[in-house]
Amino acid sequence: MVETDAQLVERARRGDAAAFEALVRRYLRAAFATALSVLAEPADAEDVCQDAFITALERLEDCRNPERFAAWLLQIVRNRAHSVRRYQEVRRALPLRDGVPVPDNDAGPAKSAERALLRDVLMQELKTLPDVYREVLLLHDMEGWRHREIAERMGLPEGTVRSHLFHARRAMRERLAPYHFQER
Amino acid sequence: MDPQRLDLSSLDPTANSERWERLVHTIMQRAAPELARRAAAVDPVGMLSSWIRPLIPAAAALAAASAGLLLWSARDGGTAVANVPGVVEALQIPRPAADWLVEGRGPSLQDLLAALEGGDP
Numbered sequence: 001m002v003e004t005d006a007q008l009v010e011r012a013r014r015g016d017a018a019a020f021e022a023l024v025r026r027y028l029r030a031a032f033a034t035a036l037s038v039l040a041e042p043a044d045a046e047d048v049c050q051d052a053f054i055t056a057l058e059r060l061e062d063c064r065n066p067e068r069f070a071a072w073l074l075q076i077v078r079n080r081a082h083s084v085r086r087y088q089e090v091r092r093a094l095p096l097r098d099g100v101p102v103p104d105n106d107a108g109p110a111k112s113a114e115r116a117l118l119r120d121v122l123m124q125e126l127k128t129l130p131d132v133y134r135e136v137l138l139l140h141d142m143e144g145w146r147h148r149e150i151a152e153r154m155g156l157p158e159g160t161v162r163s164h165l166f167h168a169r170r171a172m173r174e175r176l177a178p179y180h181f182q183e184r
Numbered sequence: 185m186d187p188q189r190l191d192l193s194s195l196d197p198t199a200n201s202e203r204w205e206r207l208v209h210t211i212m213q214r215a216a217p218e219l220a221r222r223a224a225a226v227d228p229v230g231m232l233s234s235w236i237r238p239l240i241p242a243a244a245a246l247a248a249a250s251a252g253l254l255l256w257s258a259r260d261g262g263t264a265v266a267n268v269p270g271v272v273e274a275l276q277i278p279r280p281a282a283d284w285l286v287e288g289r290g291p292s293l294q295d296l297l298a299a300l301e302g303g304d305p
Binding site: 012032118 | 188190199211215216218
């Protein structure tokens with residue numbers, strides 16, 4: 001039987017590592033999607049996810065409604081990501097060397113390069129969307145959450161989520177059209 | 185499958201499973217001390233040790249206070265000795281023993297013999 005968030009949170013509060021790992025595995029992708037909607041770099045989004053999960057664990061007693069753990073966690077992710085983005089904006093004035101590309105170990109070099117190119121283009125175009133569009137789009141189309149789940153966890157009306165998703169997709173299709181990427 | 189869905193699979197972090205597992209592992213490693221702290225707080229032995237921990241400084245403070253009191257009373261020892269005759273009188277201790285106490289010495293063999301005979305030492 002699948003344990004509820006509340007049950008896992010309760011066990012994690014008592015120091016149960018397996019319960020905490022279950023929460024990490026359940027929400028890491030969503031946390032990543034949320035972090036990525038704020039930050040352009042997947043590596044930065046991963047760092048934010050790490051920090052957010054540790055912060056969440058340290059402050060588990062502050063999660064007054066463990067059934068809504070996901071919404072609470074994503075708020076921590078969002079806050080942390082915005083904080084990192086502000087820091088990056090301050091540092092942008094300084095000359096920085098280019099980031100080291102991360103190899104995609106699950107694919108061959110050609111496929112990996114193609115995937116990296118597509119990822120760069122997607123990220124570049126995603127960056128032009130408003131934050132809330134980006135988050136809704138990533139949670140729905142990448143993470144696979146339903147409108148209702150996104151609405152609950154972002155604290156938005158479901159109709160607003162549908163509307164954001166519609167506008168985000170339309171904007172992305174227009175922006176990606178010149179690249180002639182095939183969609184599934 | 186939702187036909188309207190955009191293909192964002194190139195952004196999917198789980199596509200690189202090795203990297204993804206490493207991320208989970210790193211989070212769990214970083215979480216380990218906090219999880220251990222929480223487990224210790226629940227475990228009876230851990231709970232006991234968490235009570236004992238704040239007691240240690242309290243015991244140290246008590247020991248320091250006791251040591252201070254002892255030093256103070258040692259410094260005041262002359263007064264205490266000076267009061268011995270008054271105490272001996274108040275308690276009506278018999279003469280030979282009272283003398284030993286006032287003089288601050290133990291009885292000699294002669295004192296004991298004299299005491300048995302009922303005379304002054």
